[in-house]
Amino acid sequence: MEQIFSNDFHYLGLIVLFPLLGAIINGVFGSKLPKSVVDIIASGAVLLSFFFSILSVNILVQSPDSVLTYTAYQWIYTGSLSLDIAFMLDPLSAMMILIITGVGFLIHLYSTSYMAEDPAKWKYFSYLNLFVFAMLLLVLGKNLLVTFIGWEGVGACSYLLIGFWYTDDEKAAAGQKAFIVNRIGDFAFIVGILLLYSETGTFDYIQIHEMVTGSAAIAIAPVAAPAVILIFIGCTGKSAQFPLYTWLPDAMAGPTPVSALIHAATMVTSGIFLLSRLNGLVSMSHEAMWIIAIVGAITAFFAATMALVNNDIKGVLAYSTVSQLGYMFIGIGVGSFVGAVFHLMTHAFFKACLFLGSGSVIHAMGGEQDIRKMGGLKKWMPVTRMTFLVACVAIAGIPIIGAGFFSKDLILWGALSNVHAAQIEPVAAGGIQVQYLISQALPAITSGSALEIATMAEVISWVVYLLGVVTAFMTAFYMFRLYFLTFEGECRADEETQAHLHESPPAILIALIVLAVLSFIGGWTGWPHVWAPEGAAHYMLAFEHWFDPVFQTTQDYRIANRFGDGYAAWEWGSIIVGSTMAFSGVGLAYLFYRKRPGLPRAVSERLAKVHTALLNKWWVDEIYDFLFVKRAIQAGKASYDFDRFFLDGLLVNGAGFVTASLGKAMRHLQSGDVQRYATYIVLAIVLALMALL
Amino acid sequence: MEITLFHYLVLAAATFCVGMVGVLVRRNAITLFMCIELMLNSVNLTFIAFSKYRVDFDGHIFAFFVMAVAAAEAAVGLALIIHIFRHHRSVNVDEANELRL
């Protein structure tokens, strides 16, 4: 990666600026402006941003193997520390800004109609624009600190928007929960950043990347694992991974477009983005990658089980989001960064579409979210239903017509063929000389444990792969359960609601249709390798090729894998297993909820215990409540008693007595004469100075 | 007899200390303010001296901003004095001792 255009690429500043301006204008003057103007300012800001994103990406496409950067402001220079508010555009951030501004614009458009009745619409749009601004900072940041500012900014906006209807205590509490849980992660994140800084002496991504891929890698190797794990803990908070995922389902308290934009398409994927951004560093530590893969797999699996029985239309989607994010972390954990990012993109399309579809349904149902009270909605809402179906197909991973198939397959194939696992051995044997792997495997070689590590990695890859496959099956099942219960069959709503059912207004439908089209074709940029003939590979694997400058692994990934030259059969196997899982999940859902509606009850009665566990979300909230919240309250009570009897009784009153007596003696010092106080201050300063000299 | 950086810095320190004594001792609020201006001026002198002896303009810029802040401070401070005068019919800081409990 080389830097071109030095720092003059002003478009990046403009991309970030427009949403900020929109937020300021709407935030300051919004309450005075007519609603239509508020709409235009908010959507227009994001549209302009999108326009400049396209221009910038176009320039990036024309200058391959380069990074466009722009230093907006020189922020801090003291000694060795130098910090800029600087932005960089490389293939990774290019994809992210297109998603953020593109999907963001559609969601703004949708919101103009969805929030039309809300009296605080201007506030909503101000927050939403501010969110887009923070998210753009996060992805465009040239150094970790700018990313961190964006990271905290999106957290704050998320809090504001979850608790947007703050008069409802439950919703306000959900906002606080999201914020506090995120803080836990953020603390680890900043510790990770500082640890990295203490070793590398820089926050700059490009410099870090050069260090970890160059000869400095050996020096950084010892801190790679702790730094990556700490940053990953930050990602588990923001990207809702086990064990910090609990805030995301509650976050559905916010307006539905917010759930679509923040809690599905963009903010929650920032963990994936960050780890991909630091891919060189991440791949230096196999331990950290194993942890990431396992946490991802566990999250994907458990969240999917919870989605199986949830009856809240947004709840299912929320757990599904957690589960899909788990997939992306699997991708990172097994070294298939491109798979993770690919799934990030397709997921942004279809999950935004699903959320907006659900919002459309909720709107039509007059605020009802329980899918048991829906059904047969296709009669009233044909467009919503079609787009929802397309998105369901995409997330379920139906081959070719579902974008999710391609990305999920890439991740699962990544787990199966884990290059990461396979290449430790050849490196140890002096085989493939891949720069980052040399640095990564050095400790292993010197300790002579390369073979053990490789074996361990294979075991983990298999576990992760199997969990992923089961999750794929569950995903197809619960998504089509949701679809059948909502749109097919007889309507179970009461008369009054039925009378009010209607298709949503055009602004909502346009957003839905565009997203549905994207989720239909979005996957066609990355076909399975075995399907891509020699000549067409460049186009059929466009997504992977696009990321060549960012992910070093990609190139090696295509060349070598665990199965060597005979990988084609394995990949075919992976595709077939994945498709089978998707089809059988859909089939089972059809059987349960269309053909034999009595079955679900029978099954849940047979598996009563499991069903209860799932309904109660494995009691995770309760366990946290018992483990942390209760303990905290107990500790509070204990300290209260300690405070009352020991501190207050003995120390404070005792001290109070002493102080009172002393005070009587020394009251003359406090004369109210400011100059006398100033004299004491200067006296103290001079004494301190003299002590120092 | 050569004049060096050292001389300027010592002179600045001396006037600074004189100003400080004034701030600590005088009770007339207006004089007190003048002493503060005196201290600010001594600091400006060090800035400009350093600027010359480093062959660099940063000290000038600093001094420039110090003057701007001093002007702002004088405006607000004198307004406060007028206010205090209206309240106590006096500009003696001893009168304005509401800080005492």
Place this chain on the structure above:
Amino acid sequence: MAIWETVFFYIFASGALLTSLGVILFRNPLYSAISLIVDFFFFAGLYVLLSAHFMALIQVLVYGGAIMVLFMFIIMLLNLRDDEIERPTFRAHYAVAVAVSLGLFLSIWTVLQPLYNSESVKTARAAATQQYEAAKQNAGEGEEVATPVIATQTIVPGLHADINEPAMNGLYTSKLNAIKSGQASPADGKYPVVNNRPPFVVPPMIDPAGKKPPKFGTVEPIAVLLVNRFVIPFELTAILLLAAIIGAVIIAKKRL
């Protein structure tokens, strides 16, 4: 040549010290104010000695003019009666105040002491004078003799203990030339070099043709810095002044 700098320094320095003592010793604030005005003029003189012509001008305009007029105005406005004038009373903390001020001065003195070596300054000056005299004797009638360059370093890198105008001109010109030829950037040592293009241009201190007098400390380079590198603080100053004006009006008005 050198003797005049010394003479004027001591005139201005003693004047500044005496008048600043006057500020704190006069009992009548009006006398204090007049003393302070004179003090500011002495400071302006010192700035001229330091080649800070622009700052000297501003010192007279802003301090001697604007701020002190404000002070005088307030003093006249309040029209303090005689019994308002401070009685010379002694309080215990006065002694402390004088003592700590002395202590502060001594602390600064001890910090400054190792900053330079008076011997090296003396020898450098003596050598330069000798060289100058020698050159003068060798030179023919009517020939201009270049003033020797004096620049004595301190222990702090980049900071000189003693420097004269030719040395300053030379140093500054070489800095500018280095920037022009791309070997250095105005940002060197202060700002990271993000690219080779200087973030701003500092105009030459001396006229290449040698027609105009030296420019160090004049309006031009300071203006260039203020509207380039320091533009944001500069604008913020405007806001600060605006806030001060509004604040002063609100505080001083009886009722709005």
